[in-house]
Amino acid sequence: MDQQTELLKTALYDLHVELGAKMVPFAGYDMPVQYPLGVKGEHLHTRAKAGLFDVSHMGQVRLTGENRVAELEKLVPGDIAILKPGRTRYSAFTQDDGTILDDLMITNAGDSLFLVINAACKDDDIVHMRANLGDGVSLEEIDDRALLALQGPDAAKVLARFAPAVADLKFMSFAEIEIAGSPCFVTRSGYTGEDGYEISVPNADAEALARKLLAEEEVEAIGLGARDSLRLEAGLCLYGNDIDTTTTPVEGDLNWIINKRRREEGGFKGSDVILDQLANGADRKRVGIKPEGKAPAREHTQILNTDGEEIGEITSGGFGPTVDGPIAMGYVAIEFSKPGTKVDLMVRGKARPAEVVELPFAPHRYFRG
Amino acid sequence: MTKKFSQEHEWIELEDGVATVGITDYAQQSLGDIVYVELPEVGKKLTKDGDAAVVESVKAASDVYAPLDGEIVEINEELDANPGLVNEAPEAEGWFFKMTLSDESQLDELMDEAAYKEFVEGL
Incomplete structure (x- = not known):
């Protein structure tokens, strides 16, 4: 900037x-x-x-117009048609190559769709929507x-x-x-x-x-x-770190945002790439990583296998006050993505032991009624 | 006993030929909650302005530089279990390491307490 x-x-x-x-x-x-x-x-x-x-x-955006659901579905892998009024869904704008332009919240607000998008992506997202949403949709920046x-x-x-x-x-x-x-x-x-x-x-x-x-x-x-x-x-992705225009939802371990009907029908940007990865697997995956010592491993820290070969990179890393220790997320080659896999993190030129773990580090405590 | 301060916000206190080094109250306040301190090994030779230690807050890692030439003779083992000591008592129990000095005259290049106070106020 x-x-x-x-x-x-x-x-x-x-x-x-x-x-x-x-x-x-x-x-x-x-x-x-x-x-x-x-x-x-x-x-x-x-x-x-x-x-x-x-x-x-x-960014807060409202989509109105009779085609709003069908048109938005061309840009995201979520089933928006099934979303009842008053329900919200986490999703992502995908690109033709299957990578992620932004993640967002989509709410069926009854007479409109209410979207919340990332600050840093706001302008790009709006250009993307204006360019790709067809007739019968109006976009209003709130x-x-x-x-x-x-x-x-x-x-x-x-x-x-x-x-x-x-x-x-x-x-x-x-x-x-x-x-x-x-x-x-x-x-x-x-x-x-x-x-x-x-x-x-x-x-x-x-x-x-x-x-x-x-x-x-x-x-x-x-x-x-x-x-x-x-x-x-909470194991949640930060756009720009953990997911971006080099990662797909499948690589990002976000398969759950690709809903059943969309898996069958496709029809969203990058769906050929993404559905192929869903069927055949991706080469790498986002995982939780717990350093064994006390030293935090920050973003861009190299991840090695126990033979010293590079297998990936930390995308978010720091200290978790609730966990009371260092925590991280990153991408590893798929064969190293199983929880329990031992890896090494290169922090300040020294290989330090860590383990692939299930996310989240702190259990979610949402109110499901 | 002489206490001096560097522009990199380290304090250094010389007593009987051994200098104790830590970071200043100003430094710990700007870093925020300290969660990990990586100290050099005993016996490591330090060069003035070279890397000496790393201090990590929740958000970021910051380098701590050697204020003078010398050799590490002791490190504060307490910081491993309780890095928060640096926040609580940066210029006392939260010290980082002790070193012998190759050239005590280098101390003259550092600021005394009054000069450091003025330096910080000007930031």
Whole structure:
């Protein structure tokens, strides 16, 4: 990103500064990486009680028009037609070569599809959709709404104090609910592995809502640093690290996003490549990796087999405060992808033992009703 | 006893010919929660401004440079079990290593406490 370009600010910028956040550039926005509580404290607080995240840098898009479902299905491998009103699905925009342009959330909001896309991919995604969605679909960028995430075991209890209806929502469900007098789009979802909500709120009401939530004793403000360690412990992909335009959904261990009907019918970008990999296997796979010692292995760390041959690379790696040790994800050649496989990680020129493990590192605690 | 500071935010304290080295309070505050410290082996020869140790926070790894030429004579084994000591007491129990100095006159090139304080305020 051009250093000269002025960073964008979310509706909560002044609040972040007031709370003492350390602000950093992220995807063109000036965002809080941590507050005075610190990354580790924020991470542990979210798993113990509830954390409030500003994720307004992410893109919110509405698709309307009679062909919206069929046209969107040309760009994603998910079964969108089967998605009932008020239901949300994780998916990905695939490209002709089978690789991933972005991952996203798709909600059937009744009269429209509501999409949440990554901040760094927002512009590309919109160009991609405008170029590829055919007649009978209109795309509207929603830029007058902030996006807050309230995550953690106390999230439901806290949010229900302002809007009792949120208690009834199940994981990956959506409703338009008034919260503290503001018309919000609420999804019971998130990216921490915890129960919680993502709340799309008009920019004008965002700061007031954030202040109300932060005034609840269970809630602390959480920055991007802890958001990253939480999602890594939950085994969730960070676009740009763990999945990108060099990886397919099959390589990324995201077979579950390719729904049954789409496997039979194809008809999405890259479906020939992706369905062939589904049938015949891919050469490599994303796996969890647990270093045996205490040294974290960061992204781009080489992964070796026990004979010293390179078999892959770490794509996300760091320290998991809940696990209380180093954790990582990366790609390995398929013959080394079985949990329990011993590997070595080259950290600062030294081979250090590690093991391929099942994801997630911290169990998911979603509310499935 | 002389305590000096480097521009790389290390402190060094000389006592009876052995220098104790760690990172400053300013350094630990900017790094955040420290989760791992990789220390050099005893006997390792250090060159001023060369790599000496690595300190890792939840987010990132940062190099710690040798403030002076010399040789490692002791490392703080406590940091392996409790790296958070660096956050809690960076200029006391959170020390990194002890070294002999090849040339004590190099100490003169480092800042004293007042100069370091001014240096940090100017950042």
